[in-house]
Amino acid sequence: MRSIDILRLAMRIFKHNKLRTFLTVLGVGIGIAAILFLVSLGYGIQQLTVDKIASLDSIVTLEATTGDSSILEITNDTLNKFKSIKNVVEVSPLINISGQAVYANSTGDVVVNGVEPDYFRLEGLTMMHGNQFTKNDEDSVVVSTAVLSMFGINPNDALSQRIKFSYFNTVKDGSKNETKLEEDTTEYKIVGVINDDGSSYVYLPLGKLAYLNISNYYSAKIKVNNVSNIDQVKSDVASLGYNVTAVADTLDQMNKIFQIVRIVLGALGIIALIVASIGMFNTMTISLLERTREIGIMKSLGAGNFDVWKLFLTEAIMIGFLGGVIGTIIGWSLGKIVNFGINILATSLGGEKVNLFVTPLWFVISIIAFSFFVGFFTGIYPAKRAAKINPLEALRYE
Secondary structure (H helix, E strand, O other): OOHHHHHHHHHHHHOOOHHHHHHHHHHHHHHHHHHHHHHHHHHHHHHHHHHHHOOHHHHOEEEEEOOOOOOOOOOHHHHHHHHHOOOEEEEEEEEEEEEEEEEOOEEEEEEEEEEOOHHHHHHOOOOOEEOOOOOOOOOEEEEEHHHHHHHOOOHHHOOOOEEEEEEEEEEEEOOEEEEEEEEEEEEEEEEEEEOOOOOOEEEEEHHHHHHHOOOOOOEEEEEEOOHHHHHHHHHHHHHOOOEEEEHHHHHHHHHHHHHHHHHHHHHHHHHHHHHHHHHHHHHHHHHHHHOHHHHHHHHHOOOOHHHHHHHHHHHHHHHHHHHHHHHHHHHHHHHHHHHHHHHHHHHHOOOOOOOOOOOOHHHHHHHHHHHHHHHHHHHHHHHHHHHOOOHHHHHHOO
């Protein structure tokens, strides 16, 4: 029997017993939709989280600190050593000092970070409002929302507000170190706001702290020219005795965690698919019993066991494949609807829009192929039983 004839006969399942076939296809579709919906949610949360903590530059950036060492220091000479390491393209230091912020008649404790403008890019910092300062913005400051809350400033009204600082600077007085509160007479304009309610800190241009004569940096950002060279540079910096951390390491750990999450979510969807597969197996078995005489007639007219086997297997594959296509459409549409509803709610509450559902093309293709094989394996046993039916007994079957 020709393949086109097998296909034409298999298509009859959608003409006869329409409701049962439709419910079977829908059952498979719901199982596939559940897998697609849940796994897409896993991918979406992963991408949303990764985007929040990493930019393109921060992924290829290391951070060097002295750790708990009381001997190591990060000085200008140290920065030059970092720059001389192979595959290092950029180094940006950070001065970290305790201080006080003064706004109107109020004073509050803050952590003051002195950085160059490139530091924001290497750290992957994004602004809730405004922008980072540039090399020409000598009297500008970027603050966290915690600083604004301390002074009762609305983040929406923070830009261009003026704020002053004093610093607790440690200086040598003979043989002893003394900490003095040194006032900065500059009045800084707020040009950027970072969304962080947990810590009160500010970023100032590094050059504005030069008069404090701080010779040791708190840390240094080290940008590598390529992700593949991160381990080599990390090893070279560590060989100098410094503690080295990388966003890439954190992302790698996060990706492993999210991979487990996706597997768990996918497993929940597979449970629904297994239930649908049982229903599909039941449909094919009932179809076999109802068409026993038909099988006997086909065999008496010359159809072989292999022809009957192919017919029933083709019907099962068609149900599985169609269920996969419908399930993909349902799962993708449901994700869009839920995401739309969440964004409406987030916007109404003053939040920002997010994309919680991400569906890679390769996963769509894989899930449809998976549904194809579900139909194939579910139909093997009924097809095998149909092929083995004796034509004489089938013609006498009532």
